[in-house]
Amino acid sequence: MTKPDRTRDDGLEIERAVKKRSVQCVHPDIGASPQAAEVVEAVISSYTLSSPLRKPYIPDELADPTAHPEILAAFEQAKAQYEAKLGALNDLCHFDCTGDWDPSSMFPGPQLLPIHDLAKVAVLRAAKSIVRLSSSLGMCIPRLHLGMKFSSIKLLDTTHIEKMGRKYNIEEGLIVEEVSKESHAEKQGIHIGDIVECFNGQYIYTTIELEKMLMDRCKDHFEEGNALNAKIDISIQVFDTVKLLRRTANLTTNISDCGEVVDGSSSMVEANGARVDEMTKEEEDLSSFTPKSPISKPYIPDELNDPTVYPEVLAAFEDAQAKYIAKLCRRTALFTSQYRRVDAPSCLFHHEHLHHIREPAKKAVLRAAKSIIRLSSSVDGEPLTNCCGLWIEWDKESKTGTILTTAHLIRSKHPTENHWEGRDEYDIKANVTVHLRDGTTAEGHYLYHQEHYDLAFFKVRVDEPVQLPSFNGSVHCGQDVFRLGRDQSMDLRITHGRVEYWNPASIERYHYMYFLHEHDDCLCDDDGGAVIDLDGKVVGLINNHLSASFVPSSILDNCVDLWRKFGCIPRLHLGMKFDSIRLLDPINVERMWRMHNIEEGLIVEKVSKESHAEKLGIFFGDIIECFNGEHIYTTIELENMLLGRCKDHFNQGKKLNAKIDVSIQVFHTDERVRRTINLNVEVSDHGEVIRESTYPITATLGTSAAVQSNQNVAGK
Numbered sequence: 001m002t003k004p005d006r007t008r009d010d011g012l013e014i015e016r017a018v019k020k021r022s023v024q025c026v027h028p029d030i031g032a033s034p035q036a037a038e039v040v041e042a043v044i045s046s047y048t049l050s051s052p053l054r055k056p057y058i059p060d061e062l063a064d065p066t067a068h069p070e071i072l073a074a075f076e077q078a079k080a081q082y083e084a085k086l087g088a089l090n091d092l093c094h095f096d097c098t099g100d101w102d103p104s105s106m107f108p109g110p111q112l113l114p115i116h117d118l119a120k121v122a123v124l125r126a127a128k129s130i131v132r133l134s135s136s137l138g139m140c141i142p143r144l145h146l147g148m149k150f151s152s153i154k155l156l157d158t159t160h161i162e163k164m165g166r167k168y169n170i171e172e173g174l175i176v177e178e179v180s181k182e183s184h185a186e187k188q189g190i191h192i193g194d195i196v197e198c199f200n201g202q203y204i205y206t207t208i209e210l211e212k213m214l215m216d217r218c219k220d221h222f223e224e225g226n227a228l229n230a231k232i233d234i235s236i237q238v239f240d241t242v243k244l245l246r247r248t249a250n251l252t253t254n255i256s257d258c259g260e261v262v263d264g265s266s267s268m269v270e271a272n273g274a275r276v277d278e279m280t281k282e283e284e285d286l287s288s289f290t291p292k293s294p295i296s297k298p299y300i301p302d303e304l305n306d307p308t309v310y311p312e313v314l315a316a317f318e319d320a321q322a323k324y325i326a327k328l329c330r331r332t333a334l335f336t337s338q339y340r341r342v343d344a345p346s347c348l349f350h351h352e353h354l355h356h357i358r359e360p361a362k363k364a365v366l367r368a369a370k371s372i373i374r375l376s377s378s379v380d381g382e383p384l385t386n387c388c389g390l391w392i393e394w395d396k397e398s399k400t401g402t403i404l405t406t407a408h409l410i411r412s413k414h415p416t417e418n419h420w421e422g423r424d425e426y427d428i429k430a431n432v433t434v435h436l437r438d439g440t441t442a443e444g445h446y447l448y449h450q451e452h453y454d455l456a457f458f459k460v461r462v463d464e465p466v467q468l469p470s471f472n473g474s475v476h477c478g479q480d481v482f483r484l485g486r487d488q489s490m491d492l493r494i495t496h497g498r499v500e501y502w503n504p505a506s507i508e509r510y511h512y513m514y515f516l517h518e519h520d521d522c523l524c525d526d527d528g529g530a531v532i533d534l535d536g537k538v539v540g541l542i543n544n545h546l547s548a549s550f551v552p553s554s555i556l557d558n559c560v561d562l563w564r565k566f567g568c569i570p571r572l573h574l575g576m577k578f579d580s581i582r583l584l585d586p587i588n589v590e591r592m593w594r595m596h597n598i599e600e601g602l603i604v605e606k607v608s609k610e611s612h613a614e615k616l617g618i619f620f621g622d623i624i625e626c627f628n629g630e631h632i633y634t635t636i637e638l639e640n641m642l643l644g645r646c647k648d649h650f651n652q653g654k655k656l657n658a659k660i661d662v663s664i665q666v667f668h669t670d671e672r673v674r675r676t677i678n679l680n681v682e683v684s685d686h687g688e689v690i691r692e693s694t695y696p697i698t699a700t701l702g703t704s705a706a707v708q709s710n711q712n713v714a715g716k
Contacts, residue, residue: 002345055082071414090699141215142255143215144255145253148181153171155176157349158346173204174196174197178211178262183555184251185251194238196239197246199236200213200217230255252697275562281463297324370388373389373390374490376390385411387528391466392468405455405458434460442462446458453569457563474539475553484531485529500603508549510635510639511551515550526545556639558647571683575690576605576611577604577690579603590713598623601623607693608639618666628645656683659680662678
């Protein structure tokens with residue numbers, strides 16, 4: 001017979017549980033009676049640490065019953081005593097888990113193994129708090145009956161919360177869903193759709209927080225020596241959604257341990273056709289606050305429910321029913337009831353895969369949305385386009401705000417999708433309308449636009465301070481982000497996605513990153529809108545909502561800083577287009593390293609005709625490894641380096657359209673030669689144009705002119 005494991009002594013474990021006086025051990029049959037306490041004391045006195053309950057066993061050397069029959073008899077007697085004592089303790093403390101039992105969801109579930117220990121601790125802590133609460137309140141759980149049902153603004157769709165904040169400056173509180181008939185809340189004029197913001201001066205954001213506050217208030221009530229079924233006054237702050245005013249009222253509530261009943265208000269129609277609770281004056285008079293007549297549903301008592309005998313009652317009922325429906329419709333048309341009719345819920349409301357980031361994402365979106373507006377443009381009365389934008393400045397003295405948006409807002413012609421051809425035209429005299437968050441509009445005044453980065457700046461008169469965004473200069477591939485824009489109704493549009501960074505198409509500028517999203521997400525025309533992280537900080541500005549390209553915040557920071565300091569956004573025109581080796585397929589990167597010992601740098605994709613780069617013998621396929629002695633790995637790093645070089649140029653008092661030498665290290669892939677050369681480039685705030693190198697055919701093949709042209713093509 002093997003020796004039992006003494007590290008897990010069942011008797012000691014049970015004994016320790018019984019010795020803990022803070023939690024009552026209640027026998028399922030005895031309950032919380034005085035006899036139970038006596039039994040507990042008896043068990044505690046019988047089983048002390050000096051004589052622990054131990055399981056008997058026979059040592060191996062005495063385990064032969066024929067040689068030691070007296071040992072076997074003593075063992076059976078000791079075992080019977082042990083099982084009797086153990087059974088008594090199991091019954092008392094309800095520790096019997098050896099028979100048929102219903103395990104909790106946490107016990108057998110392998111899917112909960114990662115959080116099993118934490119969840120166990122949390123459940124036990126919560127269970128103890130319930131036991132302590134019931135003990136402190138005299139074995140009952142009282143609650144304040146408010147006479148109202150609520151829903152939480154915090155749990156609405158984010159787009160609806162943003163609209164309430166934008167129009168009514170309300171983002172938190174509890175919406176009244178129903179008011180109980182003849183309750184004090186009804187007498188105080190609280191109706192469906194009103195918002196209760198505070199209870200006893202404490203802001204309450206969810207119904208769970210409300211329940212905790214009510215239980216704490218009951219605990220205070222009982223600790224003062226009071227009893228059940230008493231009346232308690234609660235101070236509440238109510239926002240009347242009809243009159244759009246805020247008031248404080250004292251609500252008299254009943255303390256009870258029964259389930260609260262909230263029944264809809266109703267009114268009886270009498271034989272004379274009158275409503276019993278009808279007020280002589282309807283609630284349309286909203287000049288000053290007075291408690292409104294409750295929204296009571298009319299009904300006909302059974303004894304009058306015969307239309308042939310009481311036709312006047314039926315007529316009165318139909319009239320009262322029409323008034324009731326009209327009142328109800330007025331309440332359900334309030335902004336607090338509109339959330340039930342969301343036609344296109346946002347991704348934060350119905351996407352299950354976002355549950356793990358929903359709360360921080362909601363806060364981030366609502367914070368960032370305050371700085372996002374919508375703009376529209378027109379030329380000679382003809383609509384041009386709609387875009388979104390960001391507040392970036394507000395001047396208190398002049399009460400003007402500055403908006404950063406996309407230059408698409410004033411782009412009058414867009415003949416080709418190839419950005420490098422430079423054929424777009426912009427009308428700086430276009431009429432720009434700024435659609436503000438409160439539903440009003442203001443005229444936007446043109447300040448500046450930069451064609452290469454597709455950015456534009458406008459100023460607008462704003463009497464009230466505006467919310468400026470925060471920028472995060474770091475954004476990385478795979479990061480969770482949200483696109484924010486506004487539709488024609490100024491409603492917020494939210495799209496979840498992840499950041500992607502790849503080499504652009506040949507027709508695109510190379511300073512973009514990209515926004516990957518679910519295909520079923522509803523996108524709006526949000527060019528100029530923000531891309532934000534989970535902290536609500538801007539990490540990019542949408543350039544094209546169809547290609548999902550955006551300008552990353554590191555470039556935005558440099559552009560805005562240059563414009564603020566110098567009134568323009570200069571850039572060095574290198575006369576080349578690039579792809580980043582780092583963004584190629586790893587198979588190709590490894591092959592380049594293995595065969596040519598190159599794994600970083602920028603591959604030349606195109607060289608502009610008659611540029612200095614072309615004259616220096618740089619060709620398609622060559623690799624630029626360094627600029628001014630600095631290794632550059634991506635085209636965004638290149639753009640920030642070029643902007644930084646322009647900043648130094650202007651800080652030295654120099655101007656636009658000047659020439660600057662840039663030292664570059666080139667690896668010529670055809671000759672397998674690496675060399676350092678000085679590239680002479682122009683400082684300009686226009687969009688860079690990369691012209692395709694061409695030559696005319698002026699003679700038949702085989703003549704000297706044709707041969708010379710072919711030599712030009714070959715670069716010899």
